[in-house]
Amino acid sequence: MITRELELYYGPQHLGMVGNFSITLSVEGDTIVEAKANPGYLHRGFEKLMEYRSWTQNLTLPCRINVVEPDSMEMIYMMGVESLARIEVPERAQYIRTIVLELSRLASHLFGAWAYANMLGFDTVAQWAMAYRDFVLDLFEELTGGRVYHIYMCPGGVRRDLPDGFEEKVMNFIKTLAGHVPDFDAALFENKLFYKRAKGIGQISRQEAIELGATGQVLRATGMAYDIRKVEPYAAYDKVKFEVPTREDGDAYSRLWVIHDEMIQSAHIIMQCIENLPKGKVYERTPNPFKWKIPKGETYVRIESSRGELGAYVVSNGGKNPYRIFFRTPSFTHGIPILEKLLKGANIADVGNIMISLYVVPPEIDR
Amino acid sequence: MSEELAKEIIDNFSNTGVSYTSKYRMYIQTPKEELFRLLEYLKDNGFKYLVMITCVDWINENEFELVYQVGNFNTPLRIIIQVRIPRNNPTYESIIPIFKNATDYEREIHELFGIVFDGNPKLTPLFLEDWQKFHPFKKDFDSREYVKVTFDSIPTLEEYK
């Protein structure tokens, strides 16, 4: 039997690919010998762009880094600026930010469920997930004025208060979604075909995950209950009760089940926030945007986005513009070293399976 | 626990300063010869997790500042280590022997800032394609000037009218 290594381009336009990302595979028969990730199709140089604009003008940029979940990028930039400038955000704004972040997490997990189910061939469930995501985007349109790029948070709070009747609409949506969870379970998560396709694929042990820099579901699926919302709470997370779901095996099946449980916890958090929403103002006015200078210093802030630890390292040298901003995105470590390691020895048919179960969002790698 | 750790670091490493900006953020400034030993020491003390490596260009002081961050899953404390290297012909040693996932962070810094990391087998281009001219994230590269010069052939809107 003669086998030869072939180079295969799992390119940026592929049905099993989410976003603009390509992998160069060396295959021998049906098995992958080596994989090289090629990010860079979406590099727009955000960190350099932000050095040319003032602190207030910059609030329109970070949301474009992660298309699927823009609110977490907005949140991390605002937290960085507020930490450097020592601004205190009013309490009602913290609760509203928590609601927005959790709705965004729901939308992002539904998007992930769509991508995974679509790739495996469960088209019905995929369309259900996308339909519910559309309802979330409608809620965002009513709150912020934009469906995908919200540009809703600003240093010092949020830009507008909740419109009338918004809380009822959110509760209705959550109740509708919760009523539909058994259908989702029956069609996808508890389906025997899904079990056969996902069990044992892309397995990573806890030791390797820590060494290669995994966070988020990839780590929680190996049994480690580490969630930044519990360890170093921000916004209103110290005032709500929720659990951190884990699974034991570390493969694609466990990762999907962690996502399923997280969605249920998100619904609980949103309901608690709406019931306990305090009154007050939502915006603490920052100084004049043409004159505002932040004193010299640096800071690192972090939140738990739907993919893992998202952090920002912000450096100011006392001027009107940031001196340097670096976004530590979870997809950077999931998408390059972990993906390359997991693809070694895998089947070609499982490339999409592994990649989507790691929840890599390519714009986050490139920034 | 962090105070004892800080004290031991100051005792065992020369010219090293420790400061805090808030309860869970410790900053260590150390000379570039001591970094390798310091990271091994921290890894032995439970900080097994490399969070990020990045670079800040201090053009007025003629130095690059490399920033490393390590984390520990048992405590919320994060340790940020800052190292200064000279700006002309910058090279530094790679920390892949200690932390395996440093490869791609160093690759990114090499492409965007031009720092050569000895011992990194994978210093190939990451984001930019066919870009051997210069390193775009340095402070002496003005991206707006570059856009004007490179794309000058496209007429602006006033000329269009």
Place this chain on the structure above:
Amino acid sequence: MKSNTEKKSALKPAKSIKYLFQKPITFRYPFETRDASPRYRGFHLNDWEKCTGCGNCADICPTQAITMVEIKDLPVETGKKAERPQIDYGRCCYCGLCVDICPPGALRLSRDYLHIDHGTESFVYLPKDEKSDKEHFVTKDKYSIFQANLGHRRANYEGFVSELNFVLFEPERTPMNIEPPEVRINSFIEEVKGYTAEKAKEESERCLECKLCEDICPAHMKISDYINYIYEDNLEDSVKDIYIDNPLPGVCGRVCTHKCETVCSLGKRGEPVAIRWLKRYAVDNVDVNHIEDIVQVFASSKKQHHIAIVGSGPSGLSAAYYLSLMGYKITIYEAKPMAGGIMRYGIPKYRLPHEALDKDIKIIQDMGVEIKTNTTVGKDISFEEIKNTADAVFIGTGFMKGRSTRIPGIDSEGCYQALPLLEKISSGEDFWLGKEIVVIGGGNVAFDIARSLTRIQKKKYGEVKITLTCLEKRDEMLADEEEIIEGQEEGITVKPGRGPKEVLFDNNHKVKGLRTVKCVKIFDEEGKFNPTYDESDVEDYSGEMIVEAIGQAPDYSYLGEEIMKKLEIVRGKIITDEYGRTSIPWLFAGGDIVHGPDVIHAIADGHRAAQAIDTYLVNRK
């Protein structure tokens, strides 16, 4: 983790028949257009009547999508620029920062968002709205989504609008410490206390640098620059920028009529920046000697010409300052015992303390300007002599005589003019004061004399009994609103809309009061001053002392007949061009005798006349 497709059975597929009778889970949307949410961020709308052309939207846009273009057909309005924003939709990211910073709230985002075109030119767009552009904005029944375009938009379809709680500027002014009325009527102490360093920084931070104020200031001072220096705690550079256009900032920082504040962008929906008080803060906190060093930077080499200036009011001092910087030798002839003109002898001390005025005058004097006080031109020295000693002459003698109502009885003892009384108060001279006083007039001078007399009355008699009456109705009164309100707080009774008829006397022929009638109209159809009265509506105000403050007039007797024949004088004012040149080549004029009406116009006149004198002397060689 259970799986429910384990057991195989031939009947299982039949179970799915029940879904025939159930409602589908996917919701069917019939094709009806759905309105975007009430806060949607779509294309721009701009209300051209509210828009001032300030350009703040262009400054804040993060993608540089907005440019301000000049519109030629716009009607000229003071305090606005004839420019409007133009948006490039190839760059706009629909963030709404331009809406949040627009001070009058003219720029908004609508709920339209569709535009298709073959070329790129239509994507550069001048937004209007349904008020000024009925052609492109149609009502809902005429609107069709199939033709949606930047040229076919829906009227009354606003989305993201500006709300005052969430704007990016600060609408409230930092409060200033002003003495309360019960404290301030006990003395002539300055009532406005001035900003501390912290409050000045807070107030100077509000300025949005749109520069609408610089266009309307008669002296065109660099306002946004010097406010920025105050924000950066750099008072020396701030004072340097102020002195480029205004050599009397300590005075203007207290009594200027602040046209700049009336057009300030922030004043459209909030309170304007306290430009006057910030100027005062900068000048008060830099030492006199320091200012003299700063000002020397602008000096040029000495020239041999000699210029004479008659009158040491604001126009004369300003001309002296600029001519001295250019290197000329200056002599000022002042009739009164001290320099300052109306600033010292007309404005009371609680508005302008003499220390501030002396500081400004000292800087001008130390530049080498000679001020000859107690020298009345026409009496102590003739105008002919002055002309012979100088190469050019500038006159800024002001309106120092008071006008009279000429009602019967006004010439008797007990009736006075305002300006001589103000002069006596300023010099500290004693004079007889009535227990009850009536002041005729509704302008700033009337309130100056009325409020000064309250203080003296309070000290002498222990209580305030002053009535002020004027022809104008309450909202037409010419005095500043602050003066009227503060005067009423101090106990002055204001009776607007009344015309004086005659002075009333008691049996001993002493003044007892003033009889007034209702004033129906002040100006006739041609716009001339011709008041009509309703004689049946009579009101008497009691008072032993009547003070007239209805206006001022000039005194040109010192010029001599020959010169008066050559000059053109219309309604008391000398006609000059905008640089102060009269019909006589070596004679220049400025201040109240040219057009007035306040200190800052006089200072600007002096500056321009100095430039004209320089040109004249250079060309004469």
